[in-house]
Amino acid sequence: MSATSKQPSSSLLQLAGIVLLVIAAGLMFVVGGEKDPSRPALGWLIGASFWLSALIGMLFLLMIWWLFDAGWSVILRRQIEHAISGFLPIGLVLLPLILFSALNPDSPLVPWSWMYPNNPVAGSAEAVSQDPLYLHKAGYLNTTFFTIRFAIYFIAWAGLAWLFRRWSFMMDQTGDHKYIYRSRMLAAIGIPVTALAATFAAFDWYMSLEFHWFSTMYGVWFFASSMRIALATIVLLMFWLASREDGLKGILQRTHFYFMGCLMLAFTIFWAYISFSQYFLIYSANIPELTFWYNIREINKDGTRNTWFWISMVLVFANFLIPFLYLLWHKNKFGERLKFIAVWILFFQLADVYWNILPGKVPYADGSDYFQREFSIGIVDILVLLGVAALVLGAFVKSFQTYRPIPIRDPRIEESLNCHE
Amino acid sequence: MSKTYGILALFESAPAIYQAAKKVRSAGYTKWDVFTPFPVHGLDGAMGIKRSKVPVFTFIGGLMGFTLGMTIVWYMGYLDYPLIVGGMPYYSPVFPFPVAYELTILLAAFGTLIGMFTLNKLPMHYHPVMNYEKFRHLTDDKFAVVIEAEDELFNESEVRELFAGLHPTEITVITEEEKA
Incomplete structure (x- = not known):
């Protein structure tokens, strides 16, 4: 057989993704259990959000590179252009969850308890429809607007991705530099648009799970988290591509990895800065409406430590301190050492996504009392995580094989091919 | 000669x-x-x-800054003049963080500057x-x-x-x- 038979098949990847997701969807209605029926839906949200974060981070990076007219990154920009074709599949994975919740708000499977007015509110005798904090937010936080916003976010992200891809591929054919100016202009518009969409998406999907809580830092946290996931993902993709003859072997330079390592260090610090700032402000203000969100991530109702306390410690030390000190060293930003820390960051950033989405006060069905959801890894989480990864990788591979792997007619391609410290 | x-x-x-x-x-x-x-x-x-060995100076400066910031707050709030403010403990690593963080950056910058001038031997008026x-x-x-x-x-x-x-x-x- 010829060498082409070894090429990764995009349709096989996409098929695998769909099979995994179909199994996960079936399990959603089975594995929930009476005590915590919405847990599988949260697993679906976690799995899809993790890779959605990666794509949002990549879209930001792409627009930043356009805006700053970056030369070294032109080869990597094209890899992002391949990857962001995955916005549509991820939107299609999240869409059923949103539609199911909007159409059956009374179902116990729905993770957003504010959607149904008769749902009990944890720690209160009143239902959602009488809850003062909900009523105050109801103008924004209602099912109709929630669904419309979901569509707006994905139109914004996928639309920007479509335009950037289209113009960059057009330049491959015509060599016309007008697409550079267009893309730079679009990047200037796209950054605030993507930032607003990401911020409000984080409010809608994750923060509203505990709709009593509010934090203006939350959107920035989502951005920081997205950038870390995106950078680690790109670095791993780079290693994969650099190892393959049909990939980018011999094209990716040592310096590309070094610069990505520097960016990973910067966003490790940024993530810690944002996460700590949010904690610090709430700690200092010491207002019960805000502190409860951290309390359920640290202690049980009786004041003893719960599983989230240990995850919190893991986030402080394994997700910040160790990668921070590790990436300070110049020699750790190359080769196997960089690959190691990219896998490390991806793993612990997933823990951060769990930590932000999963904990919550879950009322019992009769509304008499509530319990706090502990850390757990569900079968749905894993299936969705792998399924969406396969879908996005399939989209990447398809784009990589359809269009030029690197933008050969970009005026700065030489600069990127001979990238130098 | x-x-x-x-x-x-x-x-x-x-x-x-x-x-x-x-x-x-x-x-x-x-x-x-x-x-x-x-x-x-x-x-x-x-x-x-x-x-260059300048990063070593930077790192030592940063470490000194962080320790200094934490020590100042610990000494003042816990040892020298304990006061209850906003129901918080006399000392916790949380609230002095901005102080320690700023001092980390400041002393890391000083370390970089001193390290650079030590290693490149500037200013050099004659060669x-x-x-x-x-x-x-x-x-x-x-x-x-x-x-x-x-x-x-x-x-x-x-x-x-x-x-x-x-x-x-x-x-x-x-x-x-x-x-x-």
Whole structure:
């Protein structure tokens, strides 16, 4: 057989993704259990959000590179252009969850308890429809607007991705530099648009799970988290591509990895800065409406430590301190050492996504009392995580094989091919 | 009395000086330097210069800043003048963090500055190569490599032979005034 038979098949990847997701969807209605029926839906949200974060981070990076007219990154920009074709599949994975919740708000499977007015509110005798904090937010936080916003976010992200891809591929054919100016202009518009969409998406999907809580830092946290996931993902993709003859072997330079390592260090610090700032402000203000969100991530109702306390410690030390000190060293930003820390960051950033989405006060069905959801890894989480990864990788591979792997007619391609410290 | 500082070879282009640096390095000399009017990419590598040690100073400065910030708050709030503020403990690593963080950055910056000036020996008001009559060209359009007489392998005829093989524009002996 010829060498082409070894090429990764995009349709096989996409098929695998769909099979995994179909199994996960079936399990959603089975594995929930009476005590915590919405847990599988949260697993679906976690799995899809993790890779959605990666794509949002990549879209930001792409627009930043356009805006700053970056030369070294032109080869990597094209890899992002391949990857962001995955916005549509991820939107299609999240869409059923949103539609199911909007159409059956009374179902116990729905993770957003504010959607149904008769749902009990944890720690209160009143239902959602009488809850003062909900009523105050109801103008924004209602099912109709929630669904419309979901569509707006994905139109914004996928639309920007479509335009950037289209113009960059057009330049491959015509060599016309007008697409550079267009893309730079679009990047200037796209950054605030993507930032607003990401911020409000984080409010809608994750923060509203505990709709009593509010934090203006939350959107920035989502951005920081997205950038870390995106950078680690790109670095791993780079290693994969650099190892393959049909990939980018011999094209990716040592310096590309070094610069990505520097960016990973910067966003490790940024993530810690944002996460700590949010904690610090709430700690200092010491207002019960805000502190409860951290309390359920640290202690049980009786004041003893719960599983989230240990995850919190893991986030402080394994997700910040160790990668921070590790990436300070110049020699750790190359080769196997960089690959190691990219896998490390991806793993612990997933823990951060769990930590932000999963904990919550879950009322019992009769509304008499509530319990706090502990850390757990569900079968749905894993299936969705792998399924969406396969879908996005399939989209990447398809784009990589359809269009030029690197933008050969970009005026700065030489600069990127001979990238130098 | 004047004595020999070293031997200089003058070149016309960046590629020539790059190749020359490689040759001098592989000949095994240790006390030598290159003079260029602008930074030449990759010249550090060709000369075999290791990465700067400035980050070590930065790191030590940062560590001192962090410790200092935490210690100040701990000493004042816990030891010297304990006060209950907003129901918080006398000391916790959470609330002094901005102080410690700012001091980390400040002392890391000081460390970088001190480290840089310690290692690059600036400001330097005099250098023997300034005695070279074409020194001003080295800040404009010419490139030079100098092997110092203090080098253990230094031998005037051998150095001249090595330079001659590199086809420089000229080879000159640089002298300096001996200190009284």
